Amino acid sequence: MTTSYDLTELQKETRMGALGSETSNREIRRIDLSDFALRKTEIAHQLWDAAVDVGFFQIVNHGIALDDVRNAFAMTERFFALPDAVKAQYPLKKALNVGWESRAQVRPSTGTPDQKESYQITRPHMVDLWPTDEELAGFQATMQAFEGQCWQVAMQVLSCFAWKLGFDEAFFLRAHDPAQASYQSTLRLLHYFATPPGQQAGLGLWRAGAHTDFDCLTLLFQRQGQGGLQVCPGKEMESLAWTSVEPDEQAVTCNIGDMLMRWSDDQLPSNFHRVKNPLPGEYMGPRYSMAFFAQANRDATIEGPGRKYPPITAGDYLNQRVAANFKAY
Ligand SMILES: O=C(O)CCC(=O)C(=O)O
Numbered sequence: 343m344t345t346s347y348d349l350t351e352l353q354k355e356t357r358m359g360a361l362g363s364e365t366s367n368r369e370i371r372r373i374d375l376s377d378f379a380l381r382k383t384e385i386a387h388q389l390w391d392a393a394v395d396v397g398f399f400q401i402v403n404h405g406i407a408l409d410d411v412r413n414a415f416a417m418t419e420r421f422f423a424l425p426d427a428v429k430a431q432y433p434l435k436k437a438l439n440v441g442w443e444s445r446a447q448v449r450p451s452t453g454t455p456d457q458k459e460s461y462q463i464t465r466p467h468m469v470d471l472w473p474t475d476e477e478l479a480g481f482q483a484t485m486q487a488f489e490g491q492c493w494q495v496a497m498q499v500l501s502c503f504a505w506k507l508g509f510d511e512a513f514f515l516r517a518h519d520p521a522q523a524s525y526q527s528t529l530r531l532l533h534y535f536a537t538p539p540g541q542q543a544g545l546g547l548w549r550a551g552a553h554t555d556f557d558c559l560t561l562l563f564q565r566q567g568q569g570g571l572q573v574c575p576g577k578e579m580e581s582l583a584w585t586s587v588e589p590d591e592q593a594v595t596c597n598i599g600d601m602l603m604r605w606s607d608d609q610l611p612s613n614f615h616r617v618k619n620p621l622p623g624e625y626m627g628p629r630y631s632m633a634f635f636a637q638a639n640r641d642a643t644i645e646g647p648g649r650k651y652p653p654i655t656a657g658d659y660l661n662q663r664v665a666a667n668f669k670a671y
């Protein structure tokens with residue numbers, strides 16, 4: 343199934359576990375998506391420039407109503423508040439990238455488990471993985487609707503990148519077709535545990551260890567007051583200087599993943615990011631976030647316009663990355 347492709351992304355990641363320093367010298371640009379159809383050319387240039395410069399950017403007026411984001415967060419909190427015995431009925435299926443795990447993701451950068459639990463939704467593979475309506479009424483319907491909204495926004499952004507790369511505008515839309523059984527875009531709900539007093543970043547534990555994402559494009563939803571996300575652009579990785587991305591519930595934070603970096607022949611860089619444990623004096627409570635990973639369908643072939651890398655299917659590509667991140671499941 344997997345190829346013997348040598349993933350330099352993984353080799354890079356093992357070097358990124360150190361605490362490093364903080365810098366506010368990088369601008370996390372905000373791009374306004376309103377009147378998308380009319381302003382598409384202008385938006386495409388802005389997205390491209392932000393993606394090339396820092397790789398992380400935020401979009402506003404993206405079309406997902408704030409109430410829908412808040413409802414999805416409320417459901418996320420309720421899901422994670424279920425007893426572990428209930429959640430354990432829906433365990434992570436590593437090969438399919440779906441289900442619930444707790445403290446099971448060990449990043450190549452840190453070698454320690456992320457201080458979190460997560461639940462992943464990938465549409466074609468959810469048989470027996472949804473909590474029942476008795477356990478959590480409305481969860482499945484809310485999350486399916488929210489996943490669809492995320493997909494729409496991701497496709498708008500990706501259509502801009504397709505055009506800038508010289509592909510036709512529907513290129514990535516076809517590659518992320520939810521009607522196919524090979525669909526593998528994922529909505530991930532995340533709960534980072536409250537930090538017990540005395541257990542802080544210096545102890546070598548991370549809410550999420552430094553990593554790049556596997557996918558084409560990530561949409562990240564953060565909650566007001568629940569910070570901790572930090573970014574280090576790949577081209578500056580030697581500096582180990584990290585910039586905080588402040589949560590803003592009006593904005594969706596976006597980043598390029600390794601799949602699109604490869605698909606763009608490295609024109610669009612993926613970026614290291616991490617979620618640090620709170621430091622003394624900071625908010626120590628739980629942190630919730632939601633991430634939508636636009637991952638091309640398993641049978642899509644990743645091959646850049648200039649054919650810099652040999653072709654690989656998105657399925658084979660993802661298998662290699664997931665295998666390196668989870669203990670046996
Ligand atoms: O929770 C966050 O803010 C970031 C999560 C993340 O980077 C991931 O799950 O890949």
Ligand SMILES: [Fe+2]
Pocket residue numbers: 553554555615
């Ligand atoms: Fe990530």
